[in-house]
Amino acid sequence: MPRSKNKVTRPKPSEENVKKAIEMVIQKRLSIRKAAEEFHVSKSLIGRYVKINKEKENVEVVYQPQNDVKRVFSDEEEEQLVKYCLKASKFHYGICKDDFLKLAFEYAVILTKTYPSAWDINKKAGKTFYEYFMKRHQSLSLRKQEATSLARATAFNKANVNLFFDKYKGLLSKYNFTSERIYNVDESGLTTVHTPMKVLASKGIKQVGNITSAERGNNITIIACVNALGNSVPPCMIFPRVHFNLSTVHFHKNVSHGTNISVPRYEP
Helix, strand or coil, X not given: CCCCCCCCCCCCCCHHHHHHHHHHHHCCCCCHHHHHHHHCCCHHHHHHHHHHHCCCCCCCCCCCCHHHHCCCCCHHHHHHHHHXXXXXXXXXXXXXXXXXXXXXXXXXXXXXCCCCHHHHHHCCCCHHHHHHHHHHCCCCCCCCCCCCCHHHHHHCCHHHHHHHHHHHHHHHHHHCCCHHHCEEEEEEEEECCCCCXXXXXXXXXXXXXXXXXXXXXXXXXXXXXXXXXXXXXXEEEEXXXXXXXXXXXXXXXXXXXXXXXXXXXXXX
């Protein structure tokens, strides 16, 4: 019979109760079944620790969940996987969930680890392994990547950053610029099509529509300029239109005071 997809969270027994139950069984004062009933501990847990400690005079119990006992990788081996994923992400070649499961399977094969037979069939680790791995390593999370060009990724390095600040310090010392005379200008593109939110609709239908200004949309370019003191120059908004009328209210509704709205000029 297949296991239920609904996860059942059982309360963990206290370490004190586990220790007392094992001591009672080893000292032959209670049977495993009686100890399980009296201390509210599962019989399999008591039997496992009795087998481990039956030859010891002083019983010292360290409670570990069953999923820890059947782990594929040790703490050190999992730490290597975490470091690899973080390093790949910093190099802008992040590993997605499916690639990570394939990597874990190949890692287990190389280390000749004992793993579930389903790994061999699917050629990747299972969903349960992924869930427990992510719980054990809170430094990892699934993040959405941002498109970064190769030129920007390779240009942002220690040598270029040091060169920039060396020249920047040289200009400051030469001309004695104050904070109100140091400006930073940048441009950004904003799409004219918003992302529709999730709505309640009928089950089973293939498509649920939402009215927007367009399906793809065009970008509006916004140029902003701010100085080191916190003052800003009114922004400039460039609309990709051939015919443009400044009297059209909705183009400059609720914009900042002094915003310059224009369109690119097309030569005939």
